[in-house]
Amino acid sequence: MTTIASTLVQRVRPCFLPLAVAAVGGVGFLVSWAAGSWLLAALTIASLGVAGGVCWFLRRRRVRPRSESSAGEPAVKEEVRSRARRAENAADESEDLIEEMLRQGRYALLLRPQIVGNLNEPQVRNALEDLEAAMALTPEGTVLLRTWRATAEHDGDPSDDHVMRVEAFYLDRYPVTNREYLRFVEAGGYEQMSLWDPDIWSGILDFVDRSGAPGPGEWENGRYAPGRDDHPVVGVSWYEAAAYARWVGKRLPTDAEWVKAASWPVGNGGGRPMQRKYPWGDAMDHTFANLWATQIGDTLPVSKLEEGVSVGGVYQLIGNVWEWTHSNFGAWDEAAKRLEIQGAMKSIRGGAFDTYFDSQATCQFQSGDSSIARKHNIGFRCCLGLCDLAPNFAEDWSAPGAAQSEGVENETGALEAAV
Amino acid sequence: MSKNAYQEMDSYRLAQYVVQAPCYVCGGGNVFDAELCRHCSAPMALSHQANTQKVRPQMVAAIGPSGAGKTVYLGMLSDLLSRQNDRMQILARGAFSISLQQATLAALGRCRFPEKTPNEPDRWNWLHCQVKMAKRRRPVELIMPDLAGESLMQELDRPNTYPLINHFLNRCSSVMLMVDAADLEAGDESHDYFAMKIVSYLCELDSRPRQGWPNRPVSVIFTKADECSPSIFHKPDEFARRHAPGLFRTCRERLHKHGFFATGVVGCCAYRNTIAGKLQVPLRIEPRGIVEPFEWIVKQM
Numbered sequence: 001m002t003t004i005a006s007t008l009v010q011r012v013r014p015c016f017l018p019l020a021v022a023a024v025g026g027v028g029f030l031v032s033w034a035a036g037s038w039l040l041a042a043l044t045i046a047s048l049g050v051a052g053g054v055c056w057f058l059r060r061r062r063v064r065p066r067s068e069s070s071a072g073e074p075a076v077k078e079e080v081r082s083r084a085r086r087a088e089n090a091a092d093e094s095e096d097l098i099e100e101m102l103r104q105g106r107y108a109l110l111l112r113p114q115i116v117g118n119l120n121e122p123q124v125r126n127a128l129e130d131l132e133a134a135m136a137l138t139p140e141g142t143v144l145l146r147t148w149r150a151t152a153e154h155d156g157d158p159s160d161d162h163v164m165r166v167e168a169f170y171l172d173r174y175p176v177t178n179r180e181y182l183r184f185v186e187a188g189g190y191e192q193m194s195l196w197d198p199d200i201w202s203g204i205l206d207f208v209d210r211s212g213a214p215g216p217g218e219w220e221n222g223r224y225a226p227g228r229d230d231h232p233v234v235g236v237s238w239y240e241a242a243a244y245a246r247w248v249g250k251r252l253p254t255d256a257e258w259v260k261a262a263s264w265p266v267g268n269g270g271g272r273p274m275q276r277k278y279p280w281g282d283a284m285d286h287t288f289a290n291l292w293a294t295q296i297g298d299t300l301p302v303s304k305l306e307e308g309v310s311v312g313g314v315y316q317l318i319g320n321v322w323e324w325t326h327s328n329f330g331a332w333d334e335a336a337k338r339l340e341i342q343g344a345m346k347s348i349r350g351g352a353f354d355t356y357f358d359s360q361a362t363c364q365f366q367s368g369d370s371s372i373a374r375k376h377n378i379g380f381r382c383c384l385g386l387c388d389l390a391p392n393f394a395e396d397w398s399a400p401g402a403a404q405s406e407g408v409e410n411e412t413g414a415l416e417a418a419v
Numbered sequence: 420m421s422k423n424a425y426q427e428m429d430s431y432r433l434a435q436y437v438v439q440a441p442c443y444v445c446g447g448g449n450v451f452d453a454e455l456c457r458h459c460s461a462p463m464a465l466s467h468q469a470n471t472q473k474v475r476p477q478m479v480a481a482i483g484p485s486g487a488g489k490t491v492y493l494g495m496l497s498d499l500l501s502r503q504n505d506r507m508q509i510l511a512r513g514a515f516s517i518s519l520q521q522a523t524l525a526a527l528g529r530c531r532f533p534e535k536t537p538n539e540p541d542r543w544n545w546l547h548c549q550v551k552m553a554k555r556r557r558p559v560e561l562i563m564p565d566l567a568g569e570s571l572m573q574e575l576d577r578p579n580t581y582p583l584i585n586h587f588l589n590r591c592s593s594v595m596l597m598v599d600a601a602d603l604e605a606g607d608e609s610h611d612y613f614a615m616k617i618v619s620y621l622c623e624l625d626s627r628p629r630q631g632w633p634n635r636p637v638s639v640i641f642t643k644a645d646e647c648s649p650s651i652f653h654k655p656d657e658f659a660r661r662h663a664p665g666l667f668r669t670c671r672e673r674l675h676k677h678g679f680f681a682t683g684v685v686g687c688c689a690y691r692n693t694i695a696g697k698l699q700v701p702l703r704i705e706p707r708g709i710v711e712p713f714e715w716i717v718k719q720m
Contacts, residue, residue: 152529152530152702153529153530153531154529155529210650217649235649292705292706293502295505322686329689329702330689339689339690339691339700340689340690340691340692340697341689341690342689342690345687345689351703352705354705354706354707355703355704355705356527356704356705356706357527357528357704359528360530360703360704367686367687367702367703368687368689368702369686369687369702370687373687374649375645375649375686376649377686377705
């Protein structure tokens with residue numbers, strides 16, 4: 001009963017005033033009819049019509065939201081104000097996001113042509129400073145790549161060598177460290193499928209540490225061992241390295257890029273470029289690189305061994321850890337002379353702390369491992385093509401277009417064969 | 420008229436041939452200038468060195484089926500320890516002791532595996548060395564031959580086919596038993612059976628509870644561990660329990676002093692098709708876990 005009554009009251013309330021007017025009008029009509037005044041009766045009917053119109057109008061308004069019906073012009077102002085507040089919040093959020101990305105070392109993403117327009121000047125400056133501090137530029141030019149047979153078995157024919165042209169690129173000065181990789185793990189890198197190669201989606205669950213948590217194989221409970229923040233991350237497969245590189249807006253270097261950054265070729269009048277055997281020169285010095293002969297028996301922090309730095313300013317290209325590259329193992333060998341491998345094998349370069357022979361830790365020496373191998377001595381560093389940066393920055397640093405010499409292969413063309 | 424002439428009498432030298440020089444391995448008599456023992460084909464140089472240096476070297480065997488990695492292990496071990504000088508050091512006795520090291524390292528340096536050890540005992544490489552340890556005042560003299568796996572298997576199946584193996588294992592102080600971990604992990608149980616056979620053979624050879632094999636140290640070395648899951652290096656016992664259950668139980672039951680170890684010499688392998696068949700090619704050399712089993716053996720001796 002109470003419900004019916006309240007419903008009735010609710011329905012009747014908006015029409016209360018016009019009904020009252022109509023009632024008063026009706027009484028007035030009857031009085032004027034009784035008094036014989038036709039003019040007064042006509043006025044009374046007109047007032048009833050107005051009251052009906054008002055009643056209809058009020059019924060229509062009742063359907064609209066209360067706030068608008070009650071606020072009118074102030075509601076519009078409120079909406080404008082809330083929109084402004086939202087925009088302000090969005091600006092704050094975007095600024096926070098940019099700061100967060102800079103903290104995570106993802107400056108390369110911010111300097112992409114599609115994104116850099118959203119940054120203000122100080123943010124661009126910060127991102128550029130981070131880029132310059134963390135990466136070294138290698139100018140474009142040619143590089144000589146020898147076959148595996150030639151470098152490993154000392155049984156190659158110089159005619160099998162490849163002279164490649166490489167575009168200018170940035171290479172990380174240091175291998176990726178445990179500390180840097182932890183940011184990727186904590187940001188949910190192992191759950192963001194878009195970062196991963198579709199081939200490995202079904203295998204990501206196997207990429208766990210010793211305790212079963214997502215992360216490198218050498219970690220435990222989602223953390224690296226204490227005191228190893230600045231040691232290169234190891235126990236990561238090629239897929240994990242590629243996913244991390246994507247997350248920071250970079251990629252893994254190709255074989256040609258890696259060799260170019262390490263051996264720093266010097267043009268030889270269009271002939272075979274002259275290259276260093278090691279980043280520091282042609283003679284091995286065990287105090288410049290962490291190899292088996294150095295007798296350390298473990299990885300070192302990535303900023304150690306300054307003497308072994310390359311001409312471009314890249315640390316530890318030789319020794320400490322092998323580094324994944326983007327290329328396939330044995331891609332430079334002739335098909336007939338290629339080794340038979342089980343499954344996909346990716347190229348690794350540089351040697352590690354346990355590499356026994358100096359001859360297997362040169363700029364040219366290539367080894368390989370399964371793309372899902374998670375070894376204790378394989379890490380990686382990332383690379384960024386100059387063409388991937390916003391044009392304003394790229395133009396400043398790119399060399400004037402060099403004419404392609406005869407016999408020089410274009411890396412982008414050969415990339416399909418290598419990758 | 421006669422003239423006195425002096426002629427040197429060399430006949431006394433023949434006396435040396437009368438005295439028999441015993442072989443250091445089998446104890447059989449040999450003429451003093453024999454290169455190899457006529458009974459067991461062990462090099463007589465071992466005997467001469469023992470006599471001249473007044474030391475009685477102990478013997479350690481590296482045994483296992485063919486292809487288990489005995490040659491690579493011994494060659495790598497001798498090279499590692501001849502360069503290293505903090506924990507342990509090896510000093511070769513005689514030029515012949517360096518041959519194995521030289522041949523193995525020359526092959527590995529060119530990303531190849533050394534040639535298979537021939538079955539003929541007279542072509543085996545022997546390593547006679549002095550082992551110095553940081554925490555041990557007196558060095559240890561050791562003799563370690565590179566036995567052929569196939570010969571060993573034949574000797575297990577038909578005892579006394581190779582007297583050298585029989586005599587040598589009888590006199591050994593300890594054994595390093597090599598088992599191919601990569602094949603074991605791939606589910607090849609034959610390696611488990613081979614290893615069980617070897618342990619049983621040893622225990623039958625000398626079953627005395629104190630001096631016999633039940634009380635001599637045996638290190639079970641899982642070779643090619645770099646081709647297995649990384650946990651093998653942290654928990655070789657667990658690997659043995661899972662992938663070589665027969666060997667694991669046999670060791671528990673019959674050997675009082677045994678230890679499980681994992682080693683790897685090459686980081687990764689590929690293959691090359693040749694006329695002789697598929698040839699394994701090492702892609703890089705990075706020794707891991709080589710010294711530990713040997714160090715354990717020497718400490719137990």
